[in-house]
Amino acid sequence: MTVRVGVLGATGAVGQRCIQLLDGHPEFELAAVTASEDSAGLPYSEAAKWRVDSPIPSEAADLTVRATDPDEMPDDVDLVFSSLPSGVAADVEPDFAEAGYVLSSNSSNDRLADDVPLVIPEINPGHLDLLEVQRDERGWDGAVVKNPNCSTITMVPTLAALDQFGLERVQVSTLQAVSGAGYSGVSSMEIIDNVIPHIGGEEEKMETESRKLLGTFDGAELAHHDADVSASCNRVPTIDGHLENVWAETRDDVTEAEVEDAFRAVESLDLPSSPDPLVEVFEDPSRPQPRLDRTLGGGMTIAAGGVQTTPAGIQYNTLAHNTIRGAAGAAVLNGELLQSEGWL
């Protein structure tokens, strides 16, 4: 069955990635694109300043951009991807859900809400059942599912693998690509020949979202994981791909080989966008690197390497493509999970 989909914020950096990933998708057919009032009424090819590294898909180019309003959405759209600025999303996503649309959203608003599933399909697919609580509490026919922040999603699959040894404490330092700030987010004069040791709100997102993702849902309430997570976030002059240095302390003693085996054992899913393997483990301690490894698995693979045991815990490096696995690809994969679990 083909699912007709819409993209909110389709002209933006993440929206364009979403349009790229939907081109030729085996289950989803693009039916509608929206943006701000400035873009509404224009052909998508004119409204979107196309900056993705493949030609603009013809199925999108000729669509007329709609205003971001549920009344403007075709009735036969089954699934809506949202990549709006979070302030805008906070206003309009509930309107879409109330109007009966199921949303897979990138935006950071409501990621920590008690009745909003925050999902990485290979890690916590069961949290999707929180939608029953959401529909009961909000009276929606539609629904809202979130994918996590791009830096959070880069480290959580490996932390989930370590949890079998009793995950107690995590410290992480990030090296985040400029695309994470959006096309005009960081000026060239700020970032060339430089590193900026602060990204507003990012550290708190990594610390809180990771504990929700690793938490346990009992069918009624979601208990967040009790590990201490502490993050330090840095912007570096790479284009795409967030690299992270992680130190994790576990209850049990573990060897480097056990850690690598645990990473390799994280299972992918039988969904079109889930890569196999999910976690690619490098023996070469100089990998993964953003330029060399960010497109593994179509940008959906989590790469890890440099595993060593230290007095501060297990140390390793992890990398993911921030606008694919960290944003648009994560939303598309959540859409595939919603479809396979019968929520559409």
Ligand SMILES: NC(=O)C1=CN([C@@H]2O[C@H](COP(=O)(O)OP(=O)(O)OC[C@H]3O[C@@H](n4cnc5c(N)ncnc54)[C@H](OP(=O)(O)O)[C@@H]3O)[C@@H](O)[C@H]2O)C=CC1
């Ligand atoms: N960049 C990244 O790596 C990641 C981004 N995200 C999140 O995804 C979301 C989008 O980010 P990004 O693509 O970088 O942002 P952009 O600024 O590039 O794009 C924003 C999109 O929203 C539209 N828009 C802006 N204001 C309004 C409005 N008032 N009403 C309707 N539509 C509006 C824009 O339309 P128009 O073109 O007409 O202005 C555009 O389509 C954000 O919430 C961000 O935090 C999540 C993870 C990673």
Ligand SMILES: N[C@@H](CC(=O)OP(=O)(O)O)C(=O)O
């Ligand atoms: N803050 C991230 C990108 C982002 O937009 O994150 P979020 O989805 O949590 O707003 C970065 O700078 O790389």
